[in-house]
Amino acid sequence: MTSDVNPHSQPERHAPVYDELAAAPEFTELRRLYRGFVFPATLAFLSWYLLYILMSNYATGFMDQQVVGNINVALVFGLLQFVTTFLLAWLYSRYSESKLDPLARQLNERYEAGR
Incomplete structure (x- = not known):
């Protein structure tokens, strides 16, 4: 028995629902809001940590x-x-609950409806 399916042929591609969701303005807004919090917060935290490291190495007197x-200043900084x-x-967590989760729920409902 032979198969008519060519193993090297590509299956017919349909745009999955997640491609539609990725193109949605709500998804773009969700990414913008997420990045608007995460990038500055990460930069601020890493800068604060780098300050701690630099001061521990070069401002030992302080x-x-x-x-x-x-209890010294280094312990307090740590x-x-x-x-x-x-x-x-x-x-x-607060930012996510108020800004990100509503958009994510909306996109999830659209995804569930399109499955």
């Missing part, structure tokens, strides 16, 4: 200053890295 007891991380995660 970083060695005692704040309270055995702990503030954790605070910054959690603060950014919380801010992103």
